[in-house]
Amino acid sequence: xxxxxxxxxxxxxxxxxxxxxxxxxxxxxxxxxxxxxxxxxxxxxxxxxxxxxxxxxxxxxxxxxxxxxxxxxxxxxxxxxxxxxxxxxxxxxxxxxxxxxxxxxxxxxxxxxxxxxxxxxxxxxxxxxx
Numbered sequence: 001x002x003x004x005x006x007x008x009x010x011x012x013x014x015x016x017x018x019x020x021x022x023x024x025x026x027x028x029x030x031x032x033x034x035x036x037x038x039x040x041x042x043x044x045x046x047x048x049x050x051x052x053x054x055x056x057x058x059x060x061x062x063x064x065x066x067x068x069x070x071x072x073x074x075x076x077x078x079x080x081x082x083x084x085x086x087x088x089x090x091x092x093x094x095x096x097x098x099x100x101x102x103x104x105x106x107x108x109x110x111x112x113x114x115x116x117x118x119x120x121x122x123x124x125x126x127x128x129x130x
Contacts, residue, residue, distance in 0.1 A: 038062045038111035038119030041092075046107055046127040054097040055129050059109050059122060061092055066111045069118065070094045073106040077124050083108070099129040 012018040039062035049055050061068055068089050075082035086096045086107075099105055106126045111119040 033114050035114050035117060037117050038066070038113045040120040041068060041109045041111060041122040044107065044109060044122045044125045046125050048127070048130055049095055049097065051097065053099045053101050053129060054095060055099065055105065055107070055127055057094045057096065057107050057109065057125075059092050061109075061111045062119065063111055063113075066091070068092075068094070068109050068111050070096065070107065070109050071121075072096060072099075073108075073124070074103055077106040077108075077126075088112070101130055102128070104128045 012022075041059040041061045044057060044059040047056050047058075057070060059068070068091075070086040070089055071083040072086045073082045073084070077083075086094065094109070096105075096107065104126055105128075106124045108124040109122045113119060
């Protein structure tokens with residue numbers, strides 16, 4: 001569609017009667033936001049960070065250009081109270097630092113949706129940090 005056709009559609013709010021009279025095709029100018037909770041990130045992988053006491057998490061978020069919450073656990077990962085926030089990270093990578101070398105740490109990730117609706121947690125992964 002030409003730029004002029006886009007302009008006509010926007011100005012008349014996609015009204016098909018007016019757009020038909022203009023000779024340009026009509027289309028909807030309204031979008032319904034997806035307010036559902038995002039799916040859990042997949043393919044969570046951990047590797048040693050560049051500095052001692054750090055780890056790098058890589059994962060596939062269900063939405064592009066996502067903001068993801070990362071949590072760590074150094075105790076039993078089945079006890080919800082053991083999970084601590086490591087931060088909010090954009091995209092599919094998080095660098096986690098401040099871990100005592102020699103500690104085994106569990107990591108999980110979830111994606112933030114619209115209006116603050118948080119998705120479900122990924123399956124956790126673990127690594128011994130050096």
